[in-house]
Amino acid sequence: MKKIFTIVGLISAAASMNAQIVINEVYGGGGNSGSVYKNDFIELKNIGSTTITLSGATLQYGSAANPFSQYHTLPDITLAPGKTYLVQEAVGNAGTTNLPTPDYIAPIPTNFGTGTNTTAGLAMSATAGKVALASNSTQVTSPTDSNVLDFVGFGTTASQYEGAGPAPAPSNSNSIARISGDTNNNAADFVAGAPTPQNSTSGTLAVSDLAKSNGNFIRNSFVKNNEITFGAETKDVKVYTLSGQLVKTASVKENESLSVAELAKGNYIVTGMVNNKPVSQKILKD
Known part of the structure; x- marks a missing residue:
């Protein structure tokens, strides 16, 4: 288009x-x-x-x-x-x-x-x-x-x-x-x-979106089994609510999973560093 x-x-x-x-x-x-x-x-x-x-x-x-x-x-x-x-x-x-x-x-x-x-x-x-x-x-x-x-x-x-x-x-x-x-x-x-309206003053958690360019950041944006699977080694992983509250941190290897069983159902933003570049992706935990 x-x-x-x-x-x-x-x-x-x-x-x-x-x-x-x-x-x-x-x-x-x-x-x-x-x-x-x-x-x-x-x-x-x-x-x-x-x-x-x-x-x-x-x-x-x-x-x-x-x-x-x-x-x-x-x-x-x-x-x-x-x-x-x-x-x-x-x-x-x-x-x-x-x-x-x-x-x-x-x-x-x-x-x-x-x-x-x-x-x-x-x-x-x-x-x-x-x-x-x-x-x-x-x-x-x-x-x-x-x-x-x-x-x-x-x-x-x-x-x-x-x-x-x-x-x-x-x-x-x-x-x-x-x-x-x-x-x-x-x-x-x-x-x-659930609706998640955000205005332009909402915190910007993303600098770039690796998932858009090659799909190797998070493999399952729709999280059904309480685990996020990462397609690349990612340092300084942070999981935020859409209001900007930090709820989880970690670092993971390629193809490694991160449990988010303790988080409520809903939308989150996951950020991290892949090859020294900041990346982020929105996920939905079911």
Whole structure:
């Protein structure tokens, strides 16, 4: 997929190809019965290796079976590597908790067709739909449109998605979140789990993502047996909660496993040093 950004500073063409702001997490259950958070949200992330600026972009939303119907603009966004950007979307009538301070509160969206909206933010489905990050306000019609920077179809009934299939279905209590990098395959790149909204002031635990480049850091981002398996010798391993709390440290050999049986189910960030380079990866413990 073609991903176009304004690159900050003079960098090589090869480096710019790795610089990308993508959709990192989508939650449409905000304010619904059984939800914790009062608002829907979309979280963006710079998964590249350089600081980049995104200008003139929009977030677009469509229901599972229908064309994209709404969009709202985004302000100019500059993100360092590993940084996230939290966009607050529509509010509901339930939920108990406000989002962390959003980087941007979405305005009233614009319809691509007739009619007007009166409520701020995209009101997304909790279970199935599609979201696009686009370089302009032209209506997205497919994941391969020239203005598409990133595209996520989620839920089993989603009519469009990147790759072989849609991301799993979220719910009123679950979002879908990116595992690590971007392979342009929604089914492989996202998992469903408890919402973990993070704004741009959240601590940056990553400098680079070895898993994206060669897959040798952590072999099982989805941890089902209480053990993380490492594909490379990794020094100074640290496991953090998504709020930045350090919960475990270690050093491991190649193909060695690290027990995380004492940790609660949920998402974590694992960091370490491989060949004297800092790396990190998000994991989901089931």
